Amino acid sequence: MVIDSAAIKDRFSPIDTRSLVDKVEANLVGLLQQKKLKIGDSIPKEIELAENLGVSRTVVREALLRLRMMGLIESKKKKGAVLTSPDLFGIINKSMNPHILDQDTLKEMFEIRLVLEIGMADLIFNRIVPNDIEELYRIVSDEPPAAQYHLFNIDHEISFHGKLYEITGNETMKKFQKMLLPIFDYVHNSGLLKKQPALKTFVSHKELVDILQHGNPEKFRNGMRSHLENHFARIFDRD
Numbered sequence: 001m002v003i004d005s006a007a008i009k010d011r012f013s014p015i016d017t018r019s020l021v022d023k024v025e026a027n028l029v030g031l032l033q034q035k036k037l038k039i040g041d042s043i044p045k046e047i048e049l050a051e052n053l054g055v056s057r058t059v060v061r062e063a064l065l066r067l068r069m070m071g072l073i074e075s076k077k078k079k080g081a082v083l084t085s086p087d088l089f090g091i092i093n094k095s096m097n098p099h100i101l102d103q104d105t106l107k108e109m110f111e112i113r114l115v116l117e118i119g120m121a122d123l124i125f126n127r128i129v130p131n132d133i134e135e136l137y138r139i140v141s142d143e144p145p146a147a148q149y150h151l152f153n154i155d156h157e158i159s160f161h162g163k164l165y166e167i168t169g170n171e172t173m174k175k176f177q178k179m180l181l182p183i184f185d186y187v188h189n190s191g192l193l194k195k196q197p198a199l200k201t202f203v204s205h206k207e208l209v210d211i212l213q214h215g216n217p218e219k220f221r222n223g224m225r226s227h228l229e230n231h232f233a234r235i236f237d238r239d
Contacts, residue, residue: 020055024063027053029072032083043073043081089175096179098186107235110187113180114231116173117161118224121217123168132167133213139163140206157181160205193234203227 031052032043043049046064050057064081067073071086098106139159158181165177187193203226211223225232 020059021062021066024053024055024059025066028060028063028067037083039083039085041083042076042079043083045080089172089179093179096183098183098190101183103192106183106187106190107192109180109183110193110231111235113177113184114228114235116176116180117164117228118221120164120168120170120173121220121224123170124164124212125217125220127169128167128212132163133209136160136163136209136212137206140204140209143205156205157184193231202229 028049031049037043044052046057046060049064050060053060064073068075068081071084071088071090073081074084076082095101101109143156143160161181162174162177165174168174203223205227208220208223208227211220215223
């Protein structure tokens, strides 16, 4: 007799291998959504949650602990546990140590930073003011006059590119940049990317400021792409 494996598969549903705490955690998130609670609202007490979900208070307590670690809830005096807006980057930052990330992840984080800086031209041009231009010129005044053979300097990157992120007015991008720079610096010096035998001249920081003063978003995007060209060349392993 030949057993039809497809027929057997149709008769059985996949076994849910999640732990009870995993299931309660997911149900808790769903329950809070159903109640349409807002940031600052108190969530139901442990005993009420345990009764509604049909589990012990110990299981509920462990699930709530996970939500606290995720930054979804916190304890308030006289209010108990309340919903909060999680600090996403605070959570992510705990695992953004380049020494514990695999090589593929490190390379992808390196690429994310390049794409972000090319893509923020419109935000910068929409929000930049004359004082920002003056400060950028001050920042680049002590840098090498030509960008040839100069690929990456962490101090210059923090000062110049950090100011660009500040100009965007996007707090989330600013936080992300602070996390990405150590990754960028690590990958640059780690040997994960090809070392260029001869670096090409590219648009310098000062030239980028000139574009910000006299150009437009499209010219800045092209300038930033040129500024980052040697990094792209290393990613794509091209001369």
